[in-house]
Amino acid sequence: MTTKLGDAADSLLVAELSSWDESCLLDTWREVERLRNRLAAMEHRFVAEVERRGLPFTYGARNTAAFVRALLRVHPREAVARVAAAAAAAPITTLTGETVPAPFPRVAAAQAAGTISPRHAAVVVATVERLPDVVQVEHGARVEAELVGYATQFDPHQLGTLALRVTTLLDQDGALADVAYRERHRDLTIRQRPDGSASISGEATAELAERLLTVLDALAAPKPAADGVRDPRTAGQRRHDGLLDALDLVQRAELLPTVAGISTTVLLTTTAADWSSGDGVATTGHGAILPTREAIRIAGGDTRTMTMQLDDQGAVVTHTDARRLFTETQRLALIARDGGCTFPGCDVPPAWTQAHHVVDHANGGPTTIANGALVCGHHHRQHQRQGWRSVISDGRPAWLPPPWLDPHRRPRSNPRTRPG
Numbered sequence: 492m493t494t495k496l497g498d499a500a501d502s503l504l505v506a507e508l509s510s511w512d513e514s515c516l517l518d519t520w521r522e523v524e525r526l527r528n529r530l531a532a533m534e535h536r537f538v539a540e541v542e543r544r545g546l547p548f549t550y551g552a553r554n555t556a557a558f559v560r561a562l563l564r565v566h567p568r569e570a571v572a573r574v575a576a577a578a579a580a581a582p583i584t585t586l587t588g589e590t591v592p593a594p595f596p597r598v599a600a601a602q603a604a605g606t607i608s609p610r611h612a613a614v615v616v617a618t619v620e621r622l623p624d625v626v627q628v629e630h631g632a633r634v635e636a637e638l639v640g641y642a643t644q645f646d647p648h649q650l651g652t653l654a655l656r657v658t659t660l661l662d663q664d665g666a667l668a669d670v671a672y673r674e675r676h677r678d679l680t681i682r683q684r685p686d687g688s689a690s691i692s693g694e695a696t697a698e699l700a701e702r703l704l705t706v707l708d709a710l711a712a713p714k715p716a717a718d719g720v721r722d723p724r725t726a727g728q729r730r731h732d733g734l735l736d737a738l739d740l741v742q743r744a745e746l747l748p749t750v751a752g753i754s755t756t757v758l759l760t761t762t763a764a765d766w767s768s769g770d771g772v773a774t775t776g777h778g779a780i781l782p783t784r785e786a787i788r789i790a791g792g793d794t795r796t797m798t799m800q801l802d803d804q805g806a807v808v809t810h811t812d813a814r815r816l817f818t819e820t821q822r823l824a825l826i827a828r829d830g831g832c833t834f835p836g837c838d839v840p841p842a843w844t845q846a847h848h849v850v851d852h853a854n855g856g857p858t859t860i861a862n863g864a865l866v867c868g869h870h871h872r873q874h875q876r877q878g879w880r881s882v883i884s885d886g887r888p889a890w891l892p893p894p895w896l897d898p899h900r901r902p903r904s905n906p907r908t909r910p911g
Contacts, residue, residue, distance in 0.1 A: 503519075503523070524605075524608075525605035525606070526605060527605075527608075528602055528605040528606070528607060528608050528609070529602070529603060529604070529605040531576070531602055531608075531609045531612075532580065532599065532602040532603040532605075534573065534577070535576060535577040535580050535581035535599070535602075536577075536581055538555065538559070538573065538574055538577035538581060539577055539581040539582070539583055539584070540584075541555065541558065541559075542555055543583070543584055546558060555574045556570040556571045556573075556574045557570070559573055559574060568682075572613070576609060576612060576613065576616075578594070579593070579594055579595045579598065579612070579616045580593050580594075580595055580598050580599040580602055580612060580616075581593055581599065582599070595612075595615070595616055595619070595635055597632075597635050597636050597639045598612045598615050598616060598635065598639060601639050601642065601643070606642075606643050607639065607642040607643060608647065610647040611642040611647050611650060612642075613647075614638070614642070614647050614650045614651050614654055615635060615638040615639060615642065615650075615654070618634065618638060618654040618657070618658060619631050619634055619635050619638075621658070621676075622634065622658065622661070626661055630661055634657055634658075634661070637657060638650065638653070638654055638657065641653050673694075673696050673697065674696060676694050677693075677694055677695065677696050677699075678693045678694045679691070679692075679693035679695075680692050680693055683777065683779060684779075685779065685780060686779065686780060686781070687775060687779030687780065687781050703734075706733070706734075706737050707730050707733045707734065707737075709733075709843070710732075710733035710734075710736045710737055710843065711726075711729040711730045711732065711733030711734075712729070713729065714837060714839070714867070714869050714870075732868065732869050732872070735868060735872075736843065736867070736868035736869070739845055739868050740842075740843070743845065756776075756796065756797050757775070757776065757789065757796040757797070758775065758776035758796075758797050758798075758799065759773050759774070759775060759776075759781075759786045759789065759790055759796065759797070759798045759799070760773060760774045760775075760798070760799040760800075760801065761773035761774070761783050761786060761798070761799075761800060761801070762800065762801050762802070762803070763800040763801065763802060765783045766783060766786075766787070766798070766800050768783075769783055769784045769787060770783060771783045773785075773786035773798075786798070787851070788872070788875065790852070816846075816858065817846035817858055817863055821846065821858070821859075821860055821863065822846055824860045825846055825860060825863050825864070825865050826841040826865065828860075828887070829841070829864060829865040829887075829888060830865075831844065831865060831905075832844050832865055832866055832867040832870060832905065833864045833865055833866060833881075833888040833889075833890070833904065833905050834866060834867070834870040834874065834879075834890060834905060835890055835892075835903045835904065835905050836905065837867055837870055837905060839867035839869075841865060843867060843868075844865040844866055844867050844868075845865070845866060845867075845868060845871060846863050846864070846865060847863065847864045847865070847866040847871055847881065848862055848863065849862050849863065849864055849881045849882060849883055849888060850862055861883065861886075862883070864881055864888035865888075866881075874890070877893060878892075878893025878894070878895070878896075879891065879892060879893060882902060884902040884904070887904065888904070889902035889903060889904045890902065890903050890904070891903075
């Protein structure tokens with residue numbers, strides 16, 4: 492079997508496509524796509540048989556997806572998707588030899604014929620499974636059949652739009668909008684990458700969506716830069732930064748519960764040499780790896796962050812503690828003096844700012860009113876990247892612009908903040 496499949500692939504890989512006429516080229520390409528779709532149906536049978544034999548357990552895998560990942564060297568999410576697809580479209584042979592039909596027989600038949608792709612199948616399955624139980628029992632098979640028919644005519648994105656229309660027609664009495672249904676399907680998934688960044692996806696209830704939008708209305712508005720330059724961030728970037736600012740505010744309020752007796756604290760670990768030079772990497776409490784310069788920037792914020800500096804043998808040389816954070820009294824003094832974000836042109840009020848060390852705490856700057864300045868989260872994160880530097884001029888916070896903006900780098904203050 493494998494020899495025949497390999498021979499067919501070999502013949503196409505060496506074929507002189509330039510000598511084919513247009514009809515032959517396109518017809519063969521469509522046939523290759525049909526075979527690709529059929530291969531997915533074949534794989535469903537392999538997954539089902541592997542599970543029937545209990546091979547994941549035999550080989551010490553945590554589950555079938557982990558076994559697929561190890562055997563085929565596919566991405567973890569891809570392995571999970573393949574196992575889920577097989578569960579929906581593969582017949583099951585029990586230990587007694589009885590064959591149980593696939594949960595989605597029309598999807599299975601269409602994939603076996605090669606007329607729909609795995610992505611088409613995923614749209615159909617997800618749509619039917621999203622139906623409330625009472626609707627699914629009565630209409631599930633009809634919805635599956637109708638969508639499989641559409642899948643032979645439209646691409647997966649178009650099919651998703653049609654699926655929404657179909658479910659809307661079934662929702663005449665509001666079954667799909669039921670609050671309990673939304674509660675059951677609420678979800679938030681954070682997939683962190685090795686570099687510390689993450690993709691975030693999920694399903695929000697109406698309450699969470701409304702609260703989040705209300706907070707972001709306040710924190711994700713465009714912020715003016717110096718000289719009235721338009722905020723260059725996209726709407727999505729502003730929402731990202733607004734959510735980060737909201738988390739800053741929550742963490743500073745110290746209302747969060749402790750974890751294992753420890754206040755909610757961002758932990759950063761690096762070597763003393765790397766911390767001093769700004770080179771190398773740091774590790775977060777969740778195992779992500781960041782450039783040390785980025786860790787130093789994060790540690791310079793006004794939220795609870797602890798840095799652990801290790802020697803070459805891994806022993807703790809020194810660490811920071813909460814004393815680098817400004818006290819409530821100090822923040823009130825900064826509010827009285829600064830009246831809001833001190834960055835030139837910014838109008839963020841005091842409640843949405845953080846206390847910034849003019850001379851970085853990592854560089855020996857003290858946590859004092861004289862070395863403090865109110866800065867909004869956006870400008871706290873961006874000022875160094877954009878070439879600005881904070882200073883104290885005549886006893887008040889000021890900002891040195893980058894050379895491209897002012898070759899003489901004359902201090903600038905924010906006229907919106909209170910006069911000295």
